[in-house]
Amino acid sequence: MSKRYFSALLFTVVLVCAAALILGQHVSAAGEGKITGTVKLDGAAPHMKGIDMSKDPYCSKAHANDTPHLETVVTGASGGLENVVLYISDWSGPATVSTAVPVFDQKNCMYTPHVLAMDVGQTFKVTTSDQTTHNIHPLPNPMTGNIPWNQSQPPGAAPVEKSWKAPEVIPVKCNIHPWMNGWYVVVKGPYATTDANGNYTISNVPPGSYTVTAWQETYGTQTAKVTVAAGGAGTADFTFKAK
Amino acid sequence: MRTRLQTWSLLLGATAVLALPAASWAQLTQADFEPRLGMESHVGNLTGHAKDAKADYRRYCVGCHGELGDGNGENAPYMQPPIYQQPRDFQLAVFKCRSTPTGTLPADQDLFDAITRGFDRTNMPQWNTLSKQERADLVAWVKHYSPRWATEKPGTPITIPPEPEVTADRIKAGRDVFARVQCWKCHGVLGQANGPSASTLTDDLGRPIAPFNFTEGARPKCGDTDKDIFRIFMTGLDGTPMPSYADNIKPDEAWDLVFYLRTLMRQDSKEKVLAKGLNLKPVDPNAPAGQQ
Secondary structure: OOHHHHHHHHHHHHHHHHHHHHHHHHHHHHHOEEEEEEEEEEOOOOOOOEOOOOOOHHHHHHOOOOOOEOOOOOEOHHHEEOOOEEEEOOOOOOOOOOOOOOEEEEEOOEEEOOEEEEEOOOOEEEEEOOOOOEEEEEOOOHHHOOOOOOEEEOOOOOOEEEOOOOOEEEEEEOOOOOOOEEEEEEEOOOEEEOOOOOEEEEEEEOOEEEEEEEEEOOOEEEEEEEEEOOOOEEEOOEEEEOO | OOOHHHHHHHHOHHHHHOOOOOOOOOOOOHHHHHHHOOOEEEEOOEEEEHHHHHHHHHHHHHHHHOOOOOOOOOOHHHOOOOOOOOOOOOOOOOOOOOOOOOOOOOOHHHHHHHHHHOOOOOOOOOOOOOOHHHHHHHHHHHHOOOOHHHHOOOOOOOOOOOOOOOOHHHHHHHHHHHHHOOOHHHHOOOOOOOOOOHHHOEOOOOOEOOOOOHHHOOOOOOOOOHHHHHHHHHHOOOOOOOOEOOOOOOHHHHHHHHHHHHHHOOOOOHHHHHHHHHOOOOOOOOOOOOOO
């Protein structure tokens, strides 16, 4: 066989392999389902205290037309709970499934979002939209393998990109603005965070039976069993009792 | 007596309930550390051995840092904020004075320097009475309390360019850096530790902590040479509210800031002499960013 035929053959084989690889991915994606649901608060939402930002004129000016409030319990339409993180607590697949780069912004001296969920090993970005200096200071327990760090972000600072090594709920604070408190919820596998009305969708869940855990910063966790059929949707609704 | 680990669980209150995997911490015992007694340190051309430090640690360190290296020695209850600071918990392997970036392990040399220098305004004295070999051995001993040293390498020390000549222009440029990155938010416009955020500062374990007061004649905890001061704000003091500015101050500007900070300090310096002729006004805390 001549060299030319051989390279043509080799090329075809490579093409077929590549096609199989791409198609194969499509096949598995088609088989994946999702878990959806709503998280609600049973009872009246506790009063969220207003925040006095007068220590920093920039911050108080940013809120000249509104009063900033604590965000430990945020409810929307018909008692939907915002900022609840849903994840599969008995996940046995790869820890890092999301390739998105979630963004944690410091805006008007508050964290947006207040709760940022992410996978172990997933890169996330901390940005600042403010014209005042913040220090971004996550407080993991070093015994888990997550190491605390503390970086400044003066006005116009470039984003800070980081990731975490172990699953953990990590409080984040700014020492300069003591009212700034947020959370990094680091989990393994697929996750979702509830929207303003308490709705969520965990996508890319392979068929199977799972335990879904809902985490809320004030009320703790709840779990539910869910079965996801190939290409189907499992449902898990949660209700936290107002304290 | 409440252990440091229990304090952690309390501090992270909500976190503790979450039952996320790996968030379990049990009280460690000496048996947990024994497998790591082979730990070494490398300081200059000295090699320190943890096992050789056992006697020195028991004689000089255990009273404050404790048998388990968790900072809960028998003297620890008398060393509490706000007047004193709790002895360092070596199990956490989080250290203030590093030549390495925030969130990384310190170099062996950093721990050696800390033992040698001691910490101004704390109960940690200078241990320069011990031989260099003994101090290198103690560095290895400190490291044997955390598994991080087995799985991680220390960070790469930050680059410190040679110190330039102090000039009036550099001092003025340093004041601009002080204004731009807003050191005064905690340290105050005159370095008197009375910035708007000073009163609410807490350390990583939630205990009150004060920013450094430049005007009292005290020495910075992580050393008082120009290089030490450069390192302090570029690496941050992990475990405290002091963040790293490495991403936001260029190395050359960092020297300018060092020179400006010298003008705030009570100690005599050539920077202070130069600054007298400059008639520098303190930073205006109410000026919008970028308009000092």
